[in-house]
Amino acid sequence: MMRKTGLLWVLLLVSLYGANAQHLRELADEWKCAPAREVKEEGTVLSVSSYNISNWLTAVVPGTVLTTQLLHGQIPDPFYGMNNLRIPDIYATGREYYTYWFARNIEQEYPVDGQQVWLQFRGVNYGCDVYFNGSKLNKETHKGMFLRQEYNITSLMRKDGHNRLAVIVYPPDEPGNANGGQGGDGTIAKNVTHQYVAGWDWIQPVRDRNTGIWDKVFIKTTGAAQIRNPHVVTRVPGVRLPEGTQAPAKVQVSAEVYNPTEKVLDGTLQYELNSRKVSARVSLAPGETKLVQLPDYTMEQPRLWWPNTYGSQPLYTMPLQFVVAGKGVSDMDTITFGVREIQHAWNTTTQSMEIRVNGQKIFIKGGNWIVSDAMLRFSRKRYDAEVRYHRDMNLNLIRIWGGALTERPEFYEACDRYGMLVMQDFWGSGDCNGRWVDPLKKEDQWARRKYPDNHSLFIQSAADQIRMLRNYTSLAIWCGGNEITLPEDIHQALKDSLMPLLDGTRWFVDYSNSDSMSYNHIGGNGDGPYGIQDITTFWRDQTWPFNSEVGSVGVGDYASLQRFLPEANLVAPQYKGKRASVVDSVWDYHKYISYEGAIDVYGKPANVADFARKAQLVNYNQYRGLIEGFTAHEWEWYSGVIIWKTQNPWTAMRGQMYDYYLDPNACLFGLRSAGEPLHIMMNPVDSMVMVTNNTFTARRDLMLVAKLFDKNGKETFVTQVFSEAPAHRSKPYFSLSEALKKAAYTEGVFVSLQLLDVNKQLISDNLYWLPGIDGQYTALQQMPAAKPEIICQETEKGKVRIVIRNPSGGPVAFFNRLSLVNAKTKKRILPAFYSDNYVSVLPGAEKKITIDYHPEGEEIALLAEGWNYTETYHTITHEK
Structure with missing residues (x-):
């Protein structure tokens, strides 16, 4: 045990820190790239600013080889039609085809007066060698998609300020055969990387397996000392309510302080919160890293953070500084956090775990999340929109599925803002890592059970990601892997060493459908059902008491389908009975799952637009029924449910509340209705x-x-x-x-x-x-036309108010879909956030809807279309 602990400490000493610093700039844009097979020179030559890279391609960083190729028209859009089949797959081309050089010039003033300059990479997939101003920075090739890198480049900076960075990026060691299995032939899991890139039952393979500098790169300048790995913990004793005067809470802050110089440094680690300063004196020997625990701060009348629908989400900002005696501020990290305490307890009635926040039990209504974009084209704006949609569904938790990523800080920032708890899986799945017999896998279960090949790299990467994410208020649960425990030494390292040492404030569940999370008393895998269901199933049939995956269909409407299906393939599926359907090949390629007979009871679809319109009725009913059925038995049968899934990172045709282009469908609003407090x-x-x-x-x-x-x-x-x-x-x-x-x-x-x-x-x-x-829904098919009055006003820039009035004496104005559109092109404004949609208005009643959007200077209009209301465009007036 002592030897194992010693190994863990060695791994933990490879420490990194957060990206909010006093002098920090992201190295975005201005990157160039070239295939390594076309470059003859070594990195020591390429990284000298006199070497000409002007003829290299402009590169997308953060990004991948495919995102750069797409930028230059070298590949077609892999999300459209069958285009993905036209892109060479790495398994056929070999790894060298997608091995690329990335380089850029860096104009940076020469450090003076003891300044230190640091180069940081937040994520490279999969391996890389890094060169700066003619020198190689890493002795051995860096590997691991999730292990950050940091290099002190102070001594290599050029006095004239003209610097050059060059990075050669290698694909995963085992890219795997995308043979149609879950994770292809499974060998992608031999790496410490994401697994979905070899294909799954909701996505086609990503051809370069997302090779590239996929996350942000920074240059950070500090004084003589550096803050590393700050840690903020909040303690909220007792059982609280969102309203009223609050009893005190405690704030506990620690951080490592590193002295890279050859001199002794004396200084103070300090922060200020609510006009009170908390500090501790620190003395650092040359080359020393010291963990500093600041005195506990008792916060009077704290504003508490609550999950969505249970309360508000106030956040505090804390500038954490290290001040060197006689020199001023050497480094600063700005940390944003909420005051809350998360606990868990076994519910003896439901036989499952319950999550508590500030002493109150929270009924979990969650959604499973893959990634924001399958090709890792992330942005703060897109993260904000996707998490906001989850807030608008009245969900309170997002689970990050184990075949994907540890999500990025920008994702967690959005979850902090919108009150979404997060269950974060580590990188493993039952499909790739050997839970089941699978003839599509290259190796047997015994071999797959030992994946990945490098357990130390996995543990080191996990330690790093825990440090990166632990300060986010929304992070509630760590999970070992999807549907399987990780190999025993990794599992024990996470559970017994890393979590207590680096976090210690959150529940660590062994795997996503573990009996420790939800006692499986009915057999099976502890997940599901998946696909179309009779609505009574959700109410009548008891399933797992904390169900981590249960889901259904999710085809978008006609406007959504037109974005990625060629016109020739806009053909509605035909249901033939007994679960048999005739489905277009492109629909099949985009992972359509059958609605079975659920469409035809509304009348045989006349065309694909009619099919998609009727699919929205099914979508709304399926997800409203799912959440209503689970909440009908909350704390009796269930302590939570997590839908599989709520979003797609590419143009799939299942399990989504909004499409890849951020256009919501009726699933979202069925959930919104059912999830009301x-x-x-x-x-x-x-x-x-x-x-x-x-x-x-x-x-x-x-x-x-x-x-x-x-x-x-x-x-x-x-x-x-x-x-x-x-x-x-x-x-x-x-x-x-x-x-x-x-x-x-x-x-x-x-x-x-x-x-x-x-x-x-x-x-x-x-x-x-x-x-x-x-x-049969004969009455719906025979409804007379409704004649609602629709009034549209822009109350301020980016906000529209809609009033729908349905006169007395007529039918229900049923299932009206509102779309904010560009007045000239008639294309939908995306994303747009509707307070409600697919709304029905009773005779003699009215409904008020608000729409938020990001104005881009275009003239806007409203498109309204209903089940018994003809498609009509409405002018939006401006409120005086």
Whole structure:
């Protein structure tokens, strides 16, 4: 045990620090690249500024070989049609084909007065050698997609300020055969890298396996000493509520301070928070790194951070400085954090773990996430939009799936802002790492169980990523791997050494569907079901009590399909019965899964646009039913559910609430409805009306209203009652079964459920459309046209208010899709954030919708189209 601990300490000493510093600049743009096979010179020559690289290609950094090739038109867009098949795959070409040189000039003032200059790489895939001003910086080839690099380049800086950086990047050692298996033939997992790039059942392979300088590169300038690995922990004792005066909380701060010089340095590590300064004196011997624990700070009346729908997400900013005596500030890290404490406890009723925040149990409504973009084209703006969509779905957790990445700081910053807890898997999957027999895998389970080849590199990379992410408020759970434990020595290192030493504040679960997370009492793998379901399944059939993966369909509408399907392939699937469908080859390539008979009950699709329109009805119902079914049994059967999946990093046709282009479909709004903190709903099994209260406070004097409407808009009042809604649970109130029998709805009927407060303010509005006794939605197909009045105003730049009024005496204005568009091109503005969509308005009622978007100077209009409302464009006026 002592020898193992010693090894871990050696690995941990390869320490890096965060990217918010006093003098920091990103080396974006101005990069050049060339295939290594076309470059004869060595790196010591290429990295001299006199060597001419003007004829090299402009490179995308952060980026990959493919993103650069795409920029220059050397490959077609792999997300469109069958284009991906036209791109050479690394398994056929060999690794040399995608081995590239990346270089750029760096204009940087020569360091003076003891300044230190540091070169940082936040991620290179997979191996690299780094040269600067004619010298090689790494003695051995750096390997590992997730292991950051840092080099002190002070002594190599040129006095004239003209510097040159050159990096040769090598693909993964084992790129794997993309043979159609999950992770291809599995050998991609021999590397410490992401696995989906060899293909999965929701993506085609990424041909270069994302070789490149895929994450940010920085130059950092400090004084004589450097801050490394700051760590902020907040302690919130007791059981708290979001409202009212708060009892004190504790803030605990530590950091390493490094002295790279040959002199003794005396100084102070300090920060200021709420106008109070906390500090500690530090003396550093030459070359010494010292871990400094600052005194605990007691914060009076803290503003607490809560998960989405449970409270607000205030954040504090802390400038952490190291001041060298007589020299001033040597280094500074600015840390943004929220005050909260995350715990977990075994729920003996559900037989699963429950997550607690600030002492309160949180019912988890989560989504599984792969990456923002399959080719790693990340941006702060895109991260913000995607996480905001998850906030808008009324979810409160995002799980980062183990075949992908440890997500980037910009992702976590967005989760901190929007109140999304994060479950972060490490890099392993049951498919590649040997859980199951798989004839598509190159090696047997015994060999795959030992992946990756370099366990020390995995442990070192994990330690580094823990340090990088541990200060983010949203990070709630660390997970060993997807559907399998990691090899025993890696597992033990994570669980028994790295987590206690480097974090110690979060739950570490062995693997994503472990019995330690959710007792598997019904057999199987602990995940699913996947694909289209009878809605009653979610309500009636008990599944795993903390289900880490359960999901369904997710085809976008016609506008979405047109973005990546050639016109010739815009052909609707035809369902033939018994789960058989005729599907276009491009749909199949983009991983379409069957809607089975769920479309045809709305009437056989007339064309692909009609298919996509009817698919949205199914999408809405599937995901509304999923969340309603789980919350109906919260804290009875379940402590949480995580949907598989909520987004796609490429143009797949399944499991997505918005498409790759950030265009939401009806799945998102079905989830938004079902995930309301206070939500009224109907059990489709017995027609019981229920209210779920996902807040910490019981609500009284709530009015429950139930009505029926036929296809012509004729209203049948059922009942309305005042009642209460207990905190942390769902409660049944009355059944509509008798009312539905009396209505004798042979063709179908609308069920309107509303929840109002004592001031008649609407809290929850839920409309179900039920089929006729033959299971067909005949009433929907026979609805007369609605004639809603739609008023559109831009209240301020980037904000639009929509009012939809449906006159009395007509039918329900059913399932209206609103789209903010460019007034000239009629193309949708993406991303745009709707307070609601696919909205239905009862006769004599109105609904107000707000739209947020990022204005780009274009003239905008509104496109409204409904089930029984003709597509119409509306002018947007400006509020005076």
